[in-house]
Amino acid sequence: MAPIARPTYAVIARTANVSEATVSRVLNGDDSVHPERARRVHEAVEKLGYKKNRVASALASGRTGLIAVVIDDDLSVFSDPFWGTVTSGVSRVLMENGLQTVLMVSPVGSADGGVAQYLKSGEVDGAIFFALHSDALVTKLQKQGLPLVITGTPHSSNDVAFVDTDNFGGGYAATRHLMNQGAKKVAIITGDIGTTAAKQRLDGYLQVYRESGHVPAKGLICEGDYSFESGQQHAKKLIAAHPDVDGIFASNDLMAMGAMSVLQDMGIDVPGKVRVVGFDDSLIAQTARPALTTIRQDVVALGEAAGTLMIAQLNGQDVEPVILPTDLVVRASA
């Protein structure tokens, strides 16, 4: 059981021949300590291999050094590699700043479930939300002054700090690419329209149409839900209703794969007859046949941005939302 006995301030103070208060000052970067005394403290710390006890520090200061990463896991969202990757980015940045990541994979639900209680009770210094479906909790926590960062654009425009991919730009680029390749009649299979990301990607798609002076024909806009099956199902409907569709932009790779599988089963050549573009540049995009043209987002950077925004807030700085650029990755499918 023995977490090896570690020196305390008492020992450091004695060794450096100063008071514990001074040790605390030095170790917390209070610059009002005489350099010579500070040096002595640092020496003692070095010599004794001292490491601050976070728990004691937390109790006294009220700062726990813990940041919660909350993943609203109504379905097993976390199995989506996306979130894992974002989290690793967050974690890295936080660790570099001496903070730890507390992971909470849980149906967040109401504004006062278990997770809510935990966050409200001051046991973390801040919280980063993923895949948020309701703003109620966020609003509540924000009122309490808990530093918050949201990954993904929130619905309501509280002035919560958030980070997101440029979904609009991505949707625009995907659609524009299809058109540039010669597609005339481009359909979109959106993601769950309850997510802002799906809406923004759709907006990008619409923008291209707007610029082209046309409007997408009835039925070209299909409301999917990010699932493989949804891609299949909408592709079938599309081909039935619009046999002359020659471009499909799916709001994620998985749906793009679903669509492609249907097209191929029907003997429709991709990209010869219909071009397909996905979104995410996930593993399946790379391994697909034909390899999927898609929109890449820098997921790790997203996490890092979230972490950075959190740090900034903890330092009392004002923060602006961060929108990260996307890249069009051209492969065989379009």
Next chain:
Amino acid sequence: MAPIARPTYAVIARTANVSEATVSRVLNGDDSVHPERARRVHEAVEKLGYKKNRVASALASGRTGLIAVVIDDDLSVFSDPFWGTVTSGVSRVLMENGLQTVLMVSPVGSADGGVAQYLKSGEVDGAIFFALHSDALVTKLQKQGLPLVITGTPHSSNDVAFVDTDNFGGGYAATRHLMNQGAKKVAIITGDIGTTAAKQRLDGYLQVYRESGHVPAKGLICEGDYSFESGQQHAKKLIAAHPDVDGIFASNDLMAMGAMSVLQDMGIDVPGKVRVVGFDDSLIAQTARPALTTIRQDVVALGEAAGTLMIAQLNGQDVEPVILPTDLVVRASA
């Protein structure tokens, strides 16, 4: 900044008209308190909406209520959906037991890097290791008495608690299936042979051969590294060296996909000419064309088992390793 003022033991004690010591006893399940007094305490707690301050509790008791999940992130391992999924399982079980998950995605490396320091300094009550490449740190921590669980079979047979999938059984089932389907000459593309999982899957493969009375021909055993490219590369070599190969068992889906892509490019029919089986039942297995026959492991269960093992250790129970069964998922590729 204001984590709303919460009641303390002092208040509870006053309200219930008992001492703080008694409050502590009641709240920690010490049964030596008179039922009537205990009731009063519970009432007060209820009425005041009291929630224990974990930090203070941790300082006084030495138990932080935090379990570290350490992911050795030499490459961005965490972007593998596998780990995210395991983690969600762990997290769920821990939360149900009032513990929090501290995520550390970091190159673990030596036995005394930052992570090591953190773990050694008693700031967590236990640690769960993922994707472990060296046992040095584990051994060290174990000596210090830190409860440990390893996900995946460790190399050295310290008696550390671990959970793993039945890799041997999975490898066996995959190979056996190929044979049952009529394959005569079955190759294997192993994973990074530095991992025990890869070795065990290989052992399963070998076992089938052993039972069949044959030995795999020279060159049928290819040492891959779990990457798509590695699957491609080995498939090429295989076909060149053994044009009559009619079965390939790849140690993960990604390599299986790589292999399939090469076969298809060469005009070799899958499964007509060569049957292919993967491992993991990841998303790409489902979306592949032909859909990939593979070995499914219950990844969430793996995480839950790890969490459960940790809880057991914290309760001072002796624990045995847990090996979870696999399922053969038959799809189109074999």
Next chain:
DNA sequence: AAGACCCGCGAAACCGCTTTCACGGGCTTA
């Protein structure tokens, strides 16, 4: 030269819970 300030520093209170210790009373034992 005396009063007003400022600065660096230590003593001590404090954060909120846990745990040891000792006390008083009811019971058993001789």
Next chain:
DNA sequence: TAAGCCCGTGAAAGCGGTTTCGCGGGTCTT
């Protein structure tokens, strides 16, 4: 009935930092 126990309980001492407060001495006014 006296001595010995056991039990439920509260007082108080931590746990290891942080932070307030005030002191002594040097510097700056007037």
